[in-house]
Amino acid sequence: MNTQTLINKASYDSLLRKDTVERLFERMFEIIRESVREEGKFEIEEFGSFKVAHKVSIKHFDERRKQFVAIPPKDKIVFTPSQFLNDRINKKGR
Numbered sequence: 001m002n003t004q005t006l007i008n009k010a011s012y013d014s015l016l017r018k019d020t021v022e023r024l025f026e027r028m029f030e031i032i033r034e035s036v037r038e039e040g041k042f043e044i045e046e047f048g049s050f051k052v053a054h055k056v057s058i059k060h061f062d063e064r065r066k067q068f069v070a071i072p073p074k075d076k077i078v079f080t081p082s083q084f085l086n087d088r089i090n091k092k093g094r
Contacts, residue, residue: 003025007021007022007025010025032050036050036051040052045082046082046084047081047084047085048079048081048085049079050078050079051077051078052075052077052078053075053076053077053078054073054075055074055075055076056073057072057073058070058071
């Protein structure tokens with residue numbers, strides 16, 4: 001499912017206008033981004049959590065150039081599903 005399909009389904013199911021649902025989703029994702037940026041995490045009960053994972057700098061051997069290349073450190077956002085969501089996906093909770 002992509003974002004537009006999610007918006008269409010949420011709009012249909014809630015009887016809200018698509019533009020209202022779209023603004024709601026945009027704001028919700030903005031809040032998640034802000035929280036992850038400021039606090040390093042964001043958790044939604046029974047859904048999961050978004051956390052910042054710090055990747056350290058590593059050296060990688062480039063076969064083409066025949067030399068080691070330093071890959072700089074970076075932060076990534078990682079999603080971990082809750083146990084409740086995991087159980088629902090695996091049909092334990094139905």
